[in-house]
Amino acid sequence: MSGADECSEEVEPPMSISLRVALLSGEATTVVVDPACTIQRLRSKVQKELGIHELITADGQLLKGTSTLQDIGLRDGDTVTATVRYAMLVSGRLCRAFALLRGDGSVVSWGEKVACGQYSSVAHAQLEGVQKIRCSSGAFAAVLSDDSVVTWGDTACGADSNAVMAQLRDVNDMSASAFAFAAIRHDGSVVTWGDRRFGGDSSSVQKQLVDVKHIAASGRAFAAIRGDGGAVAWGSEDCGGDCSEVQDLLQNVAQIHHTYSAFAAIRSDGSVVTWGDKHGGGDSSAVQSQLRDVRKVHGSSYAFAAIRGDGSVVTWGSADSGGDSSSVEDKLKNIKEIKATDTAFAAVRDDGTVVTWGGRHGFGRGGNSSAVQTQLQDVQKLSATDGAFAAILGDGSVVTWGDEDYGGDCQAVRDQLYDARDIQGSNSAFAVIRGDGGVVTWGDRQVGGDSSPVQAQLQDVHCTSLRVSKFSTERDPESC
Template identity: 55%
Template sequence: MFMQRELVYTGLSYYARVCGLTLRELNNLEVFLLAGGLASSFMSISVDVYLLSGKSASMEVEADASVESLKHRAQSELKVARCAQLLKSSGEVLDGAKTVTQAKLRTGDLLTLHVNQVQLKAVRKGCEWAAFAALLGDGSVATWGDAVFGGDGSAVQDRLHDVQQIQASHGAFAAMLADGSVVTWGDADCGGDSSAVQEQLRDVQQIQASTSAFAAILRDGSVVGWGDARSGGDSTAVQDQLRDVQQIQASFNAFAAILVDGSVVTWGEAGCGGDSSAVQEQLRDVQQIQASTSAFAAILRDGSVVTWGDGDYGGDSTAVQDQLRDVQQIQASYNAFAAILGDGSVVTWGHARSGGDCSAVQEQLRDVQQIQASGSAFAAILVDGSVVTWGDAGCGGNSGAVQDQLRDVQQIQASYMAFAAIRGDGSVVTWGSAAHGGDSSAVQEQLRDVQQIQASYMAFAAIRGDGSVVTWGDGDYGGDSSAVQVFFVGLLNWKMMIPVKDYFEYVSMIKSVNLQ
């Protein structure tokens, strides 16, 4: 800091002589610069980066360096080769595109390098789990279950090396390798056969899945699709438009791509949002897209919202369009949307019973910080840590039985028909369908010092401060972890996720286990 001050003062002394500044004016200018003005261009800070295992590295970084470069340095120092995220001590994921200054990092900050070491993905057909694929820490993949739906990966096993990510459709898997190529297996009708586009699958950066198709973004911003054409597997009709694609979102049977200029290209089943022609002229400066099962909602740069798809699933927001101003965030249930405005109020639309009508609690929805959704209900955390719920009572839309316990809530997760909230003291409150994890009484004494919760379709998993895991809910959906507790030794993060696409067909489940 002393050297930095000398550099600033030396430069300013010359500037003061040339411009005739008084000593007082010079001192004021120096204070301004050292407080974060031009001097920031040559400032540096020192931070400590930790793995969840406790292993750490101290590093100095320039204020104008990108967070992404800091992450790469941390990965190198800590010898982490796999994909990772850099988190603040608050749990906020740092944006790699921002500079250290923009991310508001300071000397002495403690950061966490979060590494997803093992992924387990599953697909379900009818009423039975069909197949599983596990991405192991060494980049290999293990599969089991129904061979037709991806349970037998032997035909591609010799190609499954250095796998970075696995994505699942309704009945197939797609693995993205470190070299940017893709390996697929499972039901051909669900995207398990990518041979027709294999030569095009190079430099893949991201894969998204609908129920029966996949879409991959390449490094040059183009898109390659495969699988069932009715689910978006055939993008030839819009292929010439798919340039400079930044991100893709998927509904049940359609895809929506945001381009670098903020425009949107859609394809797939028209009734699920695959046809956006009716609102195409409005889709400008799009920042973010959210999807219900059969509709999309896009937030524009000016905070307004454009919707399309099935009106019964939230694709028609005309009834509340005048209220959709200064929108900050959108959350979706199975067939409804909820938007948080800049003033902390909430606007909803879509199927009333699924949370599309919040009129009964509208007066309570003030200073809303975040919203979580189950299949047919919403739960909002207010700035004071209290919670407001609405929607289908059977899906957690009525929290009356535990309302007095919902204080100092920090985070909420949802299964399909239940919610689980972490309070400031590390305890957990649950409500909704008992069969879906809404009743945690059997493990309540174990739910202490909980740091994070993740959910599957009918169960929850809580990660405690000591790295242990507590699960509850339906055993077939991860609610009973007794058979695999041996794998939780040293476990510090277990993530399960199921995007609900239909009441009876559940697309994918992900469990990410960090064993660093």
């Protein structure tokens, strides 16, 4: 055999290679793959089989994309570090169902039958290797490990993406109005679908949708921030789909937030620009001089609340929706977080106490928390439905208040609400993930308050046992 032949045989890639996959804890296991396997397929494999998320090479390279293992130089015996992703609940004040993204990249949906996809043609196998999920009022859209998109739920709310499926590739992130979706691709272009009247048709501004970095959505419109700091809007003009009146002011935009019918853009200098329904937060002229050094803006259905750098709060919009906070102005100090129902706000202070206001005539929808005020200490996380609030305290317990029909009363599941780690509200129900990986739900049974049909899938949602069984039995001897 000639030297040339020997050289050729030496560089020929093996039929398969073994990669050592290690957690930061030191636990490790081995996966055997084809060197021609793409990074996307490898990530999907380890997510499904090992319950882990991202993979990072020894030199700090995040493994992502369509390159093969051979292309990026991974060889037999190499070690990659794995990161764990905990389960995530997805829903919102307008949404009629929940979706749970489990640690292994699979998805569980429950709630209104149409919204959660019980009549959908999406196969269970399609919802594997899921990276992120977004929801409209009655549909869900998921980005998979290959950066394609799968949609399910109510077709009237954006579940039918067939018309743009060929364009839904290389998707980085998505946003949703009540009835439509918008996807940002890696090249900064945008793809939209759903109800054409409410943001599903972006053809009128398509030339302006370049180098898009972020998209926000009101109830029936979208607003996008470009890489140059400019902003563009489309959808229903009544809900902020036309920003032409303030176009000259939309420069150096850093963030965009929304109510149901208006938008508020925070510029890099901390000033704020608003547009849309003037009675729903689109007109901030009465408080414009106060809107300086703004760090974050939160919206109820028709009012905004802005947190400034000194922890104070400025509100505007419909007084019935929390736009008038004068009754609690002296308490709105050192605010770090705000959540909103349809008509009320709840603000968490640095000391873990809570201040509430809003609700028609000062009552209902969570604007009055007096019944539970003494319990609202050491609040760690806050969530809202359209008519109630729920708070996770430092000891892992949960406190609720507001309209009982919207999840404001958790008494029926009180004994199950321990070691709560995450919480999410749908339109009128709540769901909590506990530290042991179990899920507890309450509120309107029709929109997610009753999870009994899928309860078997709502155990060990972080996929801890999957990781333990794979890693602890195959620990690298050298790490012991």
